[in-house]
Amino acid sequence: MNKVFALVDCNSFYVSCERVFNPALKNKPVVVLSNNDGCAISRSQEAKDVGIAMGAPIFQCEELVNRHDVRVFSANFVLYGDMSDRVMSALASFTPNLEIYSIDEAFLSLEGFENYGYLSYGRKIRSAVKERTGIPVSVGIAPTKTLSKVANHIAKDNPGMGGVFCLIDEKDIDRWLEKTPVKEIWGIGAEKALFLNRNGIFNALQLKKAPDEWIKKHLTVVTLRTLRELRGIPSLSFDEPQPNKKAIVTSRTFGYEVSGLGEMQEAVSAYVSKAAQKLRSQNSVAGYVQVFIETNPFKGSYYRNSASIDITPPTAYTPQLVETAKGLLSKIYKEGCRYKSCGVMLTNFSDENLLAQDLFKPVYTGSLNQRLMKVLDEYNRRADSGQLFFAAQGLGKPWFMKQSHKSKRFTTRWDELLEIKI
DNA sequence: TCTGGGGTCCTAGGACCC
């Protein structure tokens, strides 16, 4: 049986989430900003039309914002994460195999669904998601994941198609690939696109026909897989359920520049605690910690450094990870620098239940420490916003990010429910 | 005066993604 994939992608996802709870935003230009109210990371069609670029620093768009009355929101990831869960569970009812690819995208295996008619099945998916969550999506259907991405783009770019496009017929595929610039193909970034252009390859059809050996020599096996996918041969794995993360990174730009070691220690402690919580939520322990700090890259005398260390035996115990991270910070902290951001990476994971005993050191699994962490996580899960935390994270948090246009957490907090005034 | 070749493992960093 031939493989068939549907890629479902939420349109302007963060903006759409804001619109669900604030219908007055309909047909208005709306943008959602990155943390610290920095760049535009989600834009409504109207905002794109008035010229706000993806990733544009919002302070450079002030004139456009005022002139067109653009509605601006701080990122509200608690809300978006919850809305994403709802979209994904709606999608799960349409396939036995769902691969959640990102917060706003998922692949559905439609193998064996031929009799439903792919196009009408795609339309059914689209209207069900809209009805159950209020989020508009686009659906692209094709024999490989890469081609389903192409089909999804086509559905988005052609409003007349009603948000769903099916790319199955061989001749049809080639006709559309010819119209698709290489830069738009999934897996071809700026660097590779430039190289291909310099060698006379401008559209996806030309890439599809390029010789394997030449591609492998100059662009590695990654692009070779893309090539096969364009030819209709599935060459990317389809994983579900989601495997555990192999690395967890928590990093933030500060709301204000930070110089003091004390404040840097608090920030590092807060981020490593956050990372440890994610670590425990997938029942892993970490065998490696890295801490990195940097000053403002847009100002003179830039300083960036990182330090790392192995942890044996691996652990998920927050106090130990905090101590380790603080030790690493002291190695790279330089007096007199004005730091703009810092971060923590945990990696080299093992399953907490498969942890080997260590002859000389206490092991996390089965310890009192592990039980303490379970209690902490359970409490914070119910309380939703981390009311229980370690003193090392600090109380004042003057470095905490700026968010001056944040909407409410409508779906996860009783005290922030949507109010309807009649 | 001479200094191979091949394998493995690890890390840093690049490219790409959303």
Added chain:
DNA sequence: TCTGGGGTCCTAGGACCC
């Protein structure tokens, strides 16, 4: 004044070994 954050995978090159 103000420029995001969190991932994956791959490659090159060094260290080490025989």
